Amino acid sequence: MMIRSRYFRETPDGRFRCFACARGCVMKDGQVGFCGVRAVKDGTPVLLNYGVFDAVHVDPIEKKPLVHFNPGSSVLSVGTTGCSWACAFCQNYDLSQRRKVEGRYFSPEELVQLAIRAGAEGIAFTYNEPTIYIEYAEDVYRLSRDQGLFLTFVTNGFASEEESRTLSRVLNAATVDLKGNASREFLRKYSAVPDPEPIFRTIKYLHSSGVHVEITDLVVPRVGDSLEEARSVARWIRENLGDEVPLHFLRFHPDYKMNWLPVTPVKTLEDHYRVAKDEGLKYVYIGNVPGHPYEHTYCPSCGRPVIKRYGFDIIEWNLDDEMRCRFCGYRLPIKGKLHVKGFEDRFFSLLY
Ligand code: SF4
Incomplete structure (x- = not known):
């Protein structure tokens, strides 16, 4: 669905500058930005992929x-x-x-x-x-x-x-x-x-x-x-x-x-x-290697694993309701x- 965009500003020469990202594409009528979903159509800055x-x-x-x-x-x-x-x-x-x-x-x-x-x-x-x-x-x-x-x-x-x-x-x-x-x-x-x-x-x-x-x-x-x-x-x-x-x-x-x-x-x-x-850094992880021990969260104080994971699943939880380590607090x-x-x-x- 196409809507009028709130993230363009008109430039002194009648074009439009998009500020929906740091690239800052400047477009005149009929042009589409680098991302392919923001454009100027019939003199109006628009977002093409709304929803x-x-x-x-x-x-x-x-x-x-x-x-x-x-x-x-x-x-x-x-x-x-x-x-x-x-x-x-x-x-x-x-x-x-x-x-x-x-x-x-x-x-x-x-x-x-x-x-x-x-x-x-x-x-x-x-x-x-x-x-x-x-x-x-x-x-x-x-x-x-x-x-x-x-x-x-x-x-x-x-x-x-x-x-x-x-x-x-x-x-x-x-x-x-x-x-x-x-x-x-x-x-x-x-x-x-x-x-x-x-x-x-x-x-x-x-x-x-x-x-x-x-x-x-x-x-x-x-x-x-x-x-x-x-x-x-x-x-x-x-x-x-x-x-x-x-x-x-x-x-x-x-x-x-x-x-x-x-x-x-x-x-x-x-x-x-x-x-x-x-x-x-206290919390460093390795991702996309299911089963690797660096998927787990380790307590920075006692070094024990407080959240064990396998891929996207939590398989062991060693924190209390206030997120304190069960082993050392x-x-x-x-x-x-x-x-x-x-x-x-x-x-x-x-x-x-
Ligand atoms: S890439 Fe897209 S979002 Fe970024 S400035 Fe250009 S038109 Fe806007």
Whole structure:
């Protein structure tokens, strides 16, 4: 569905500048932005994919991944067309790089009702970049907060400053996905990102505004696996956000235009883990390696595993109701509460 966009500003020469991401495309009538879903039509700036979703699932929150926020909860997860980046390794490229809006329309009211009917505790805008359809998330927020649902984005963090203010108001949590250790060269070459600085500005702003933030870093073998860059990321997190923000190093699987690379060796991920721990981060994880011991949460005080996971499932819980370690009493910064339900029921599609 097409709506008039609230995230354009007219330029002195009669064109329109979009500020739904940090790319800042300037368009004249008839042109479409880099993401493929924002355009100027008949002199009006528009959003083309409002509420049209082609992926609608109920996922465990651990899949986002968010592991320090309402553990065990279910999230209605939706994705649509387009992206502000063009990652050559994208695993959802059929959505993100498609330039034709396809899917089923859900009004904000319908989406909230669907989340409630599905037994979800929250809604996640994910699978493709959600900042590019921020108007829809804002409209859902007005309804979802009254129903007690949380809202979360899985995002590249490439937001404009103005948009960051909206995000800080509407989001309860965000997973910000770095790629290739956020190396400037990697992002320019493989993701068409002109400048990574807005990512870090967004993370800092969201965190300082009280949004729960977890950071992932997709470790791409050979071209995006520098330990020195990983050290810089970990140091930046500690110095700017503190030592309690979770950092997940994710295993890369070959996809899209980068099928020529292997999966990330587990040892490379473990080396990244150790570098981040050396830099003083308390909660570092390895993702996409089910069964690895670094999927677990360890108590920073006594070192015992307080939350054991297998993939997206919690298989052991050793925290009390106040999130204190059962072994030593140390309080962990886990927000919300543990949601216990049948995990096998939560992992299904609502579209197909
Ligand atoms: S969201 Fe970003 S990529 Fe899309 S039109 Fe706006 S500035 Fe361009």
